[in-house]
Amino acid sequence: MSDHERITLLVREHFAFVWRVLRRLGLGEADADDAAQRVMIIVAKRVNDVKPGSERAFLFRTAWFVAQKEHRARRRRPEQLDLESDAHESTGPNPEEQVAEREKRETLDAILARMPLDLRAAFVCFEIEGLSKHEVAEVLDIPMGTAASRLRRAREEFARQARRLGWFPRSRGAIA
Amino acid sequence: MSDIERWTDEDVPDEIRELFSAARRERPRPRVLEKTLLAVGVATAGTLATSAAAATVPASNLVVVLKWGLGGVLSGLLVAGGASVVLDRPKPRVDVAVATASVEVEAPQARGTISVRQVAPAKPAVPAVVTTTPSVRPSAAFGASPEADRLMAEELAILDAARAAVDSKDGARAQRELAKHQRKFGTTGRFLPEARYLELEASLLSKDQKQAQRAAQQILSQDPGSPHARRARSVLEQNP
Numbered sequence: 501m502s503d504h505e506r507i508t509l510l511v512r513e514h515f516a517f518v519w520r521v522l523r524r525l526g527l528g529e530a531d532a533d534d535a536a537q538r539v540m541i542i543v544a545k546r547v548n549d550v551k552p553g554s555e556r557a558f559l560f561r562t563a564w565f566v567a568q569k570e571h572r573a574r575r576r577r578p579e580q581l582d583l584e585s586d587a588h589e590s591t592g593p594n595p596e597e598q599v600a601e602r603e604k605r606e607t608l609d610a611i612l613a614r615m616p617l618d619l620r621a622a623f624v625c626f627e628i629e630g631l632s633k634h635e636v637a638e639v640l641d642i643p644m645g646t647a648a649s650r651l652r653r654a655r656e657e658f659a660r661q662a663r664r665l666g667w668f669p670r671s672r673g674a675i676a
Numbered sequence: 677m678s679d680i681e682r683w684t685d686e687d688v689p690d691e692i693r694e695l696f697s698a699a700r701r702e703r704p705r706p707r708v709l710e711k712t713l714l715a716v717g718v719a720t721a722g723t724l725a726t727s728a729a730a731a732t733v734p735a736s737n738l739v740v741v742l743k744w745g746l747g748g749v750l751s752g753l754l755v756a757g758g759a760s761v762v763l764d765r766p767k768p769r770v771d772v773a774v775a776t777a778s779v780e781v782e783a784p785q786a787r788g789t790i791s792v793r794q795v796a797p798a799k800p801a802v803p804a805v806v807t808t809t810p811s812v813r814p815s816a817a818f819g820a821s822p823e824a825d826r827l828m829a830e831e832l833a834i835l836d837a838a839r840a841a842v843d844s845k846d847g848a849r850a851q852r853e854l855a856k857h858q859r860k861f862g863t864t865g866r867f868l869p870e871a872r873y874l875e876l877e878a879s880l881l882s883k884d885q886k887q888a889q890r891a892a893q894q895i896l897s898q899d900p901g902s903p904h905a906r907r908a909r910s911v912l913e914q915n916p
Contacts, residue, residue, distance in 0.1 A: 503720075504720075504866075507716060507720065508713065508866070511709070511712060511713055511716055512709070512713075512869075515704065515708075515709045515712060516703050516704060516709075519703075519704040519708070520699065520700070520702055520703075523699075523702060524699060529704075532704070533704060533705075533708045536704065536708070536712065537708075537711065537712045537715050537716075540712050540715075540716050541715060541716055541719045541720075544716045544719065544720045545719065545720060601698045601701065601702075604694060604695050604698035604699075605695075605698050605699055605702060607695055608695040608696070608698070608699050611695075626682065627682060627683050627696065628696050628699050628700065629700075630682070633680065648680045651680050652680060655683055662692065667691060667692065667695075
């Protein structure tokens with residue numbers, strides 16, 4: 501497979517994954533569009549450094565760096581409205597279902613936004629996007645044992661923040 | 677290490693599980709993917725050509741590396757220019773002849789098979805810049821030859837023009853650009869899924885439901901998991 505073919509495949513297969521990760525790491529839809537493009541360009545230029553089988557870990561790690569940079573840049577500039585946030589083409593469920601879906605995502609993002617970025621990255625990586633424990637360790641550049649303890653802390657923090665927003669009854673769930 | 681299971685495999689409240697599912701269902705707009713593919717093509721045009729040459733040619737053949745590097749830079753410029761300009765014919769390519777020998781590179785069929793042959797005795801004592809037309813045959817591998825890169829630049833430029841027409845709601849202009857793409861690349865283009873998606877949007881703008889349905893069916897039959905599949909299904913459902 502040529503580099504070009506591999507890059508095209510990477511972009512086509514993983515673009516939605518990268519975009520979702522950026523959204524969960526706190527970027528608005530329009531910012532996620534631009535940032536996902538930057539991630540793909542970076543990865544395309546370094547395609548020879550991407551080990552087969554580690555594509556998602558490499559992409560997540562790059563997305564995390566880009567998201568951190570975006571957060572730093574955002575602190576330096578005035579808040580901008582995400583004018584495209586409601587501009588999704590009506591390709592999915594009916595309008596009521598779309599509203600319900602959006603509300604769920606907004607709730608999730610509100611909980612995640614209250615978490616420290618390193619715990620948030622670990623949580624999104626493992627619990628939402630389904631990367632393996634090994635991939636989490638690779639993404640965060642930490643030993644497997646540290647990854648496991650960070651995931652536990654991330655889970656506890658998520659539950660704590662969810663409870664504060666009324667989304668995690670103390671009597672239910674694995675985390676009390 | 678102490679093991680840890682995925683939380684959603686354990687006893688997580690359904691409300692929380694639903695939040696995660698909603699997040700996993702979120703998708704970017706298809707045209708964002710398409711724009712990214714174009715941007716990645718533009719951004720990597722020069723680097724891939726150059727790195728392909730550097731990786732496969734012995735250091736002693738510096739002249740070949742220089743030639744490929746220059747070709748890469750030129751093809752990068754071609755691609756960058758191609759974002760707004762449609763190329764109608766091959767551009768002349770600047771070639772470098774160096775004091776010791778002039779060499780010609782046969783385009784490889786795949787990476788790592790560059791062959792170099794002497795075509796002329798050592799002549800000029802001073803590096804000279806001459807203009808030639810491409811003498812390489814097209815190859816499927818991106819960055820494998822200037823001709824292949826030129827074709828890709830041309831395809832990207834046509835699709836970019838079509839996308840711009842769709843963005844400005846000009847279905848007729850978009851369809852003209854896509855007809856040009858069809859004439860030039862038929863079924864051998866590298867960005868056929870993007871072309872099909874643009875065809876779908878252009879047909880809808882032109883109120884050509886039958887053509888839109890055909891494009892939607894092609895998207896689904898060629899790649900049901902494509903990022904454009906949801907849009908295609910939606911069009912078919914709305915126009916049974």
